Amino acid sequence: MDDYRRLADQLAHDIAEGRLRPGERLPPQRQFARRRGIAGSTAGRVYAELVRRGLVVGEVGRGTFVRAAETGPDARSLIERATPAPVNMELNYPVAPGQSELLAPVLAPLLRPDVLAEALLPAAADGTAPAREAVAALLATPGWRPAPERVLFTGNARQAIAATLASLVRPGGRIGIEALTYPLVKEIAARLGATLVPLPDLSAASVAAAHRRAPLAALYLQPTLHNPTSATMDEDRRARLALVVGDLGVPVVEDRIWAFLDPGAPDPLAAHAPGLTYVVDSLSKRVAPGLTAGFAVVPRGRGEAVAAAIRSGGWSAGRFALEAAVRWVADGTVARLVAAKRADAARRQRLVAQALGGFAVRAHPHGYFAWWELPAPWRADPFAAAAAGLGIAVTPGPAFVVDPKRTPDAVRLGLASAAVPDLERALGTLAALARSGPAARR
Numbered sequence: 001m002d003d004y005r006r007l008a009d010q011l012a013h014d015i016a017e018g019r020l021r022p023g024e025r026l027p028p029q030r031q032f033a034r035r036r037g038i039a040g041s042t043a044g045r046v047y048a049e050l051v052r053r054g055l056v057v058g059e060v061g062r063g064t065f066v067r068a069a070e071t072g073p074d075a076r077s078l079i080e081r082a083t084p085a086p087v088n089m090e091l092n093y094p095v096a097p098g099q100s101e102l103l104a105p106v107l108a109p110l111l112r113p114d115v116l117a118e119a120l121l122p123a124a125a126d127g128t129a130p131a132r133e134a135v136a137a138l139l140a141t142p143g144w145r146p147a148p149e150r151v152l153f154t155g156n157a158r159q160a161i162a163a164t165l166a167s168l169v170r171p172g173g174r175i176g177i178e179a180l181t182y183p184l185v186k187e188i189a190a191r192l193g194a195t196l197v198p199l200p201d202l203s204a205a206s207v208a209a210a211h212r213r214a215p216l217a218a219l220y221l222q223p224t225l226h227n228p229t230s231a232t233m234d235e236d237r238r239a240r241l242a243l244v245v246g247d248l249g250v251p252v253v254e255d256r257i258w259a260f261l262d263p264g265a266p267d268p269l270a271a272h273a274p275g276l277t278y279v280v281d282s283l284s285k286r287v288a289p290g291l292t293a294g295f296a297v298v299p300r301g302r303g304e305a306v307a308a309a310i311r312s313g314g315w316s317a318g319r320f321a322l323e324a325a326v327r328w329v330a331d332g333t334v335a336r337l338v339a340a341k342r343a344d345a346a347r348r349q350r351l352v353a354q355a356l357g358g359f360a361v362r363a364h365p366h367g368y369f370a371w372w373e374l375p376a377p378w379r380a381d382p383f384a385a386a387a388a389g390l391g392i393a394v395t396p397g398p399a400f401v402v403d404p405k406r407t408p409d410a411v412r413l414g415l416a417s418a419a420v421p422d423l424e425r426a427l428g429t430l431a432a433l434a435r436s437g438p439a440a441r442r
Contacts, residue, residue, distance in 0.1 A: 011046070011050060023065055023385055087426040089418060092369060092414030093285070102336060106333060123319040124316070128319075131325060134330060138329050139295065144271035150300065153295060153316070155321075157257050157284060160282065162315065163306055164296050169194045169218055178198070180397075181227075197210050204244040208248065216248075221254060222258075225364055228369060230364040232364070238269050238272055251276045251277070254269050256280065260286055261342055275299050280296055281295045286338055293322055345416070347420070349365050349367065349415070352370050361373075367415075369416075370413045374434060378438055380397045380409050383438070413427075
């Protein structure tokens with residue numbers, strides 16, 4: 001028998017006997033190879049064989065973890081409650097009931113040859129006049145309405161974030177940011193050669209202190225329905241933060257991608273610091289991720305710098321998407337979808353409250369995600385691996401952490417993408433898994 005299969009059999013036996021338990025992390029392959037006196041390539045084949053047998057799950061950048069399996073009463077109980085098909089709670093794209101039927105009538109006129117010819121032309125960073133007017137109306141709040149001439153367009157919100165930060169931050173620059181943040185911002189900062197400076201409470205005092213240590217080139221924040229914690233900054237904190245950034249001259253990139261779900265939230269920071277705040281948003285959550293446009297509302301005099309970054313990055317919006325967006329906003333389709341998604345998110349949050357009552361969960365009644373601080377002795381990565389073994393994908397807390405030395409024992413649950421019955425069953429399974437503990441025998 002090949003050496004790697006023999007070693008895989010030994011580990012399989014340890015798993016079957018409970019010496020290796022669900023959620024337990026195997027040693028890194030190099031370490032395993034050194035302990036066993038084998039080549040690194042052989043260790044890789046051992047781990048691959050265990051994955052093939054369904055005994056472990058590999059998490060890129062995190063390690064290899066033992067999956068829950070069907071032996072032992074505790075695991076059998078969990079498996080019985082598991083969803084019949086995989087449920088991905090890492091993805092988070094809301095789809096309202098009847099969404100396609102609402103969207104289709106607007107697209108039909110765009111398919112006329114004369115209209116389509118115009119819609120398929122390239123779009124400039126400033127889009128079209130009707131698109132600017134439509135987006136200004138869409139983003140307006142009771143105390144703030146962006147000037148249409150300050151609206152620029154990208155393909156999605158990620159590109160709008162990248163373009164605004166690229167226009168503000170040079171290599172080596174420092175970006176103030178919440179201690180937990182949207183993971184892709186970390187990638188954007190790395191590509192820019194910028195340093196992220198985590199500010200635990202994002203208070204006016206913490207921003208001023210960080211800027212005194214070394215100047216901040218910009219702040220990136222999500223003051224309304226923060227991802228992953230669902231926190232919303234109150235009006236007073238926004239006003240005090242605006243005063244500080246005004247005194248320091250620090251520009252702010254304000255991400256409002258989820259803010260549409262909370263109509264009672266305060267006005268954006270841009271209402272308090274219009275000369276320094278870049279508002280980023282998109283249609284991806286309001287409408288659909290497959291046909292979307294990103295928006296950047298920029299301060300006066302900064303349009304060309306951001307437009308140049310959009311052109312340089314190849315991040316321009318598609319003209320077809322802009323034409324569709326104008327029509328969807330004008331005929332009330334977007335407003336109807338927003339209302340439907342607010343109601344859908346509230347329904348899903350009620351399921352979270354029912355299934356995870358008694359656990360430490362941070363969520364918003366109208367949000368599409370929940371931040372779950374796991375009960376001891378669970379750690380984030382083993383819990384995510386054990387959940388994956390039950391067919392449920394969740395995002396471990398470290399994915400959102402700016403400071404790599406901080407590893408919160410938490411997971412984020414994305415509630416938007418799964419069908420409601422699947423979500424309900426998955427939440428019940430996760431609750432049972434959390435109660436069983438990582439040391440539960442399979």
